[in-house]
Amino acid sequence: MTDTLTDVLVLRKDTHGVPTTEYADALRARLPENDVTLARTPGEERELIEDAEVVAGMVLDDSLVDYAAEMKVFACAYAGVGHLPLNKLREKGVTVTNASGVHGPNMGEHVLGNILTFARRFNRGFRQQQRREWRHYQTHELQGSTVTIVGLGPIGQAAAERLDAFGVETVGVRYTPEKGGPTDEVIGFDGDAFDDALARSDYVVLACPLTDETEGLIGRDELMTLPPHAVLVNVARGKVVDTDALVSALRSNTIRGAALDVTDPEPLPEDHPLWNLGNVQITPHNAGHTPEYYERLADIVAENVRRIDETGEYEGLRNQVQP
Template sequence: MSEADAPDVLVLRRGTHGMPVEQYADAIRERLPDRSVELARTPAAEREAIRSATFATGMTLERDLLEAADELAVFACAYAGTGHLPLEELEERGVAVTNASGVHGPNIGEHVLGAILGFVRRFHVGRRRQDRREWRHYRAHELQGSTVTIVGLGAIGEAVAERLEPFGVETIGVRYTPEKGGPTDEVIGFEGEAFDDALARTDYLVLACPLTETTRGLIDREALVTLDPEAVLVNVARGPVVDTDALVAALRSNRLRGAALDVTDPEPLPEDHPLWTFENVQITPHNAGHTPEYYERLADIVAENVRRRENGDDALENQVLP
């Protein structure tokens, strides 16, 4: 393909959440009706189209594909995290990289709120009694007056805090740079006694942070012992943020009221894993962000950045590199 025939936007073939990548390409076309948007549906088509493409988007970009990208100026990663990309090679080639930060705020924020309310009202207990056709009362809880700690105050953490605001709760936010503040009543860092003190006061612990050296294994045996036995854990971050063996041990010894896990370690969760067996554990298969709006919000970012480049604006939305 010659440079003259290169598309304005090249969409790579891998989709996510089981949604056809054609939907992503169509959403970009709707926003850029006067530009050419090409979807490469085979490995050969990707290798051919990437040679002359200046703007590409996709879930990932393998090193061998990048080596063929002679003209690439922008890669729009369709995930919020970019650690899986060959960032050093992209930087050496002078390729700007953007991410999907923000697209998961509303959908995962609602998932977290639903998980918390499910445990507050003990819907899992009601469901079991409904399945048995058993009309027997049980006591629920109230969210009002509770303390919710949100680990990670990115787009998802902020969306969770915003959705909790009408419920009359106290919120604690945890972030690397607490001096930046945030939408929670308190903001603390990961280090020192402040984090342990927050855990001890927490009724609902929401993990919405990236997986880093700091957060890997953050919720370990000691953290779970520090939490009140009536606390509930909600993990929409990454599975390894929680020590799985420690979590299983806490659940078995009734040192945790329950857990809502959209991510696990390992993942997928093996069929014989003990986490499947707990009645007070809600497991969803890493699909808290799976709504029709996911590709729509991604397409908004891509379209905006195509327009910025055409207008000579070097500052791209969600730019993470350089």
């Protein structure tokens, strides 16, 4: 064990409107002997980061890194780290971890809710309720459907596990299909396998990170490949889908519908046509919200801090993404 316990600094930006005081409290509960400090102002961030070895937060401005003389680990509170000054952190020898796994349960439930909404047409029922209209309408059955899940990280895996009870056939898409996964079939992005999966999918769930390879992954050709009754569910990033091609497909009934938690652009402008399409379900990038967010996040960070205190090493940490 190291001679002194590692100090932890929590930066001030919150997420989903939940104050970071709750995050700091969750870390203190798990690390009662460590010094866990919350920076409440920009000035406090600049001052306190000078001596902090482990810094936890949603974002880390490039300018703030200049003040971080002792920082050894930045524990990002998001799964994605593309918004961070990664090159600068690498140059300073800072290990970066992320929040992978924190969103699995809630986003898996969000995906399932979206699929059930389109299967049982709850959106149609809600509209009729608003009009106090008692009129039967036809629905669909989820059992026997084929669901393709693009991305088999914690979110895609959670969605697949929750779908397992509904008697559906699942196809997982990942860069390394040899790793397998909880879906009935696992394929890669290369060759005809991806197009073949789209052609037989009733639902396509996008749960992949935004990369050079996935940007624009679902465009005009892919939407035309889907069956006309297919529904697209996007909890990944808006840019994974070509928005203009999606609007065109939805207007022409090339596909049955779309459930979008993310859009491009985002936030979606008030005059955007997606708002007024009856076959679209929109949520404001809300799938990631869960009352357990900080608790799960604190589990990851506290485990890493204890490991650092025991070994004095800043490598091999849970959820390490850099270096």
